[in-house]
Amino acid sequence: xxxxxxxxxGAGRWxxxxxxxxxxxxxxxxxxxxxxxxxxxxxxxxxxxAASSLNLIxxxxxxxxxxxxxxxxxxxxxxxxxxxxxxxxxxxxWPAAMLVSGLAAALIGAVSLRTRGVYFIMITLxxxxxxxxxxxxxxxxxxxxxxxxxxxxxxxxxxxxDDASFYWVALALFAAVTLGLQRLINSPFGWLLQGAKENExxxxxxxxxxxxxxxxxxxxxxxxxxxxxxxxxxxNGLVTPHLMHWSxxxxxxxxxxxxxxxxxxxxxxxxxxxxxxxxxxSGYTLHWQLALGLALLLxxxxxxxxxxxxxxxxxxxx
Amino acid sequence: MDWILVxxxxxxxxxxxxxxxxxxxxxxxxxxxxxxxxLAHGSLYMVGAYLAAAVMAATGSFLLAxxxxxxxxxxxxxxxxxxxxxxxxxxxxxxxxxxTFALILIINEGVRMxxxxxxxxxxxxxxxxxxxxxxxGLMYPAYRLLIIGVGLAVAVLxxxxxxxxxxxxxxxxxxxxxxxxxxxxxxxxxLFTAVFGFGAALCALAGSLLGPLLAxxxxxxxxxxxxxxxxxxxxxxxxxxxxxxxxxxVGLVDTCSRTLLPALLRQLASPEVASxxxxxxxxILIYVLMxxxxxxxxxxxxxxxx
Numbered sequence: 001x002x003x004x005x006x007x008x009x010g011a012g013r014w015x016x017x018x019x020x021x022x023x024x025x026x027x028x029x030x031x032x033x034x035x036x037x038x039x040x041x042x043x044x045x046x047x048x049x050a051a052s053s054l055n056l057i058x059x060x061x062x063x064x065x066x067x068x069x070x071x072x073x074x075x076x077x078x079x080x081x082x083x084x085x086x087x088x089x090x091x092x093x094w095p096a097a098m099l100v101s102g103l104a105a106a107l108i109g110a111v112s113l114r115t116r117g118v119y120f121i122m123i124t125l126x127x128x129x130x131x132x133x134x135x136x137x138x139x140x141x142x143x144x145x146x147x148x149x150x151x152x153x154x155x156x157x158x159x160x161x162d163d164a165s166f167y168w169v170a171l172a173l174f175a176a177v178t179l180g181l182q183r184l185i186n187s188p189f190g191w192l193l194q195g196a197k198e199n200e201x202x203x204x205x206x207x208x209x210x211x212x213x214x215x216x217x218x219x220x221x222x223x224x225x226x227x228x229x230x231x232x233x234x235x236n237g238l239v240t241p242h243l244m245h246w247s248x249x250x251x252x253x254x255x256x257x258x259x260x261x262x263x264x265x266x267x268x269x270x271x272x273x274x275x276x277x278x279x280x281x282s283g284y285t286l287h288w289q290l291a292l293g294l295a296l297l298l299x300x301x302x303x304x305x306x307x308x309x310x311x312x313x314x315x316x317x318x
Numbered sequence: 319m320d321w322i323l324v325x326x327x328x329x330x331x332x333x334x335x336x337x338x339x340x341x342x343x344x345x346x347x348x349x350x351x352x353x354x355x356x357l358a359h360g361s362l363y364m365v366g367a368y369l370a371a372a373v374m375a376a377t378g379s380f381l382l383a384x385x386x387x388x389x390x391x392x393x394x395x396x397x398x399x400x401x402x403x404x405x406x407x408x409x410x411x412x413x414x415x416x417x418t419f420a421l422i423l424i425i426n427e428g429v430r431m432x433x434x435x436x437x438x439x440x441x442x443x444x445x446x447x448x449x450x451x452x453x454x455g456l457m458y459p460a461y462r463l464l465i466i467g468v469g470l471a472v473a474v475l476x477x478x479x480x481x482x483x484x485x486x487x488x489x490x491x492x493x494x495x496x497x498x499x500x501x502x503x504x505x506x507x508x509l510f511t512a513v514f515g516f517g518a519a520l521c522a523l524a525g526s527l528l529g530p531l532l533a534x535x536x537x538x539x540x541x542x543x544x545x546x547x548x549x550x551x552x553x554x555x556x557x558x559x560x561x562x563x564x565x566x567x568v569g570l571v572d573t574c575s576r577t578l579l580p581a582l583l584r585q586l587a588s589p590e591v592a593s594x595x596x597x598x599x600x601x602i603l604i605y606v607l608m609x610x611x612x613x614x615x616x617x618x619x620x621x622x623x624x
Contacts, residue, residue: 115616
């Protein structure tokens with residue numbers, strides 16, 4: 001039952017079987033001799049976190065940020081630089097990454113939110129490019145070649161060098177982030193954010209502080225992207241400026257749009273579909289980008305509200 | 319600082335700025351009239367450069383190569399518009415971004431299938447390969463002078479076309495108020511196919527002229543596309559004058575800062591700091607410029623819509 005247009009249900013009764021299935025994935029894959037795919041699954045979960053954070057401002061807030069990869073990259077560099085200095089505790093690295101990315105988002109958001117529409121897209125891109133070139137030029141942290149991480153985190157007795165343990169940590173964080181976002185967008189804060197997407201003037205007229213709400217959402221999305229970056233740094237064992245390249249921001253945007261902008265599971269769905277398509281198509285053909293492009297084109301033409309939109313439409317008809 | 323170096327860099331900046339203008343002009347008209355974000359605009363530039371390289375290799379004639387690139391790319395652009403992009407005008411910006419991003423992937427892969435993954439050679443015509451002495455002591459490559467000449471000529475022609483002809487009047491009407499222009503009897507559908515083909519030809523001109531200076535390779539359209547977007551946002555979307563001013567500004571700032579900034583830093587700081595910081599500052603400068611322009615004038619320098 002939908003109480004209002006602004007209410008977004010979680011996965012409902014499906015959540016427990018789904019979580020159980022996801023948690024059982026590493027032993028299942030191992031049983032079929034497909035251990036390699038545990039790393040792929042971790043990657044999908046990490047990008048699902050990053051795409052979900054972008055979906056908060058893009059899908060629910062209508063703010064098309066073209067620089068979201070900057071926050072992922074800043075989180076990753078925070079971890080890399082801490083590790084370089086000998087700090088390898090995850091309990092220090094995670095909050096630090098979120099803090100650095102969140103602070104950057106606070107500054108960028110304060111300036112960018114003065115503009116709207118295409119100008120907002122371009123100004124967020126501009127700031128992301130500044131961070132990209134800054135990291136390219138910082139020779140102390142690897143410059144263009146990037147910064148290799150000497151080790152993975154130590155996390156309260158868990159050995160994250162084990163791919164399955166790393167996957168479970170990523171899964172736990174993904175679940176926490178998704179639950180948190182669901183609570184947030186169904187709160188008064190979330191209603192104001194979604195309302196401002198439809199009509200800013202009206203929200204302001206009923207007393208909503210539009211700028212404050214959008215800015216706080218922007219900061220939060222940046223911080224969560226920083227967390228995803230922290231995980232990504234650990235998964236790859238390497239941090240490069242390429243993480244912040246505009247094409248990475250574009251990829252996050254594509255994930256949100258194919259999954260379904262403004263649907264709770266849109267970011268996660270898009271991340272899974274895009275990364276799996278890449279993985280599968282590149283196994284079949286050298287020209288997999290052609291096939292990927294055609295698949296994306298089909299989504300635009302036949303699923304205007306993303307894949308989550310298809311499902312929702314069927315649910316509301318039935 | 320050496321005045322010859324400064325003059326050379328200023329000319330390089332002018333040359334790059336004029337080429338950026340060729341790309342930005344088509345992009346800003348498509349954006350201004352149809353409110354359509356076309357990320358695949360840079361792909362047309364790449365297609366133009368590849369066509370020019372192929373015809374040049376087959377015939378050896380640079381003029382023929384440019385002609386073929388113009389005609390071929392315009393036809394390709396109009397084909398794209400009538401078969402696919404036309405369906406996207408009524409859709410939101412996000413759909414347009416996703417669809418044209420998909421087009422980038424498809425066209426990149428298509429070019430790779432036809433011409434291979436290695437960069438393709440496109441040589442400067444032999445007659446223009448030498449330098450010209452502009453002023454005593456100031457030698458400048460003849461080919462770059464040609465680019466500046468062609469760029470200036472096209473910029474003036476385009477300006478006259480948009481401000482002085484009936485066709486240009488329709489385009490301006492479409493950019494400032496599409497609904498009103500349609501009501502006044504402008505056939506937007508036909509006009510737009512024409513504008514799109516014209517923009518594609520301008521892309522091809524830039525691609526085939528820049529081909530001998532830069533590498534003709536897959537993905538060459540994406541980096542310059544970002545710059546073209548920066549240009550039209552600084553200039554004000556839909557405005558040809560804005561695109562020209564923005565392109566010259568970005569071209570000059572980008573080119574000059576790349577050589578002059580490290581030189582300047584060397585005089586202020588240690589050589590090591592200068593060689594590290596210089597290139598980064600130079601790359602960042604145009605984005606600082608854009609952010610500053612948008613901060614003071616959120617609609618760009620010459621907004622087309624009142």
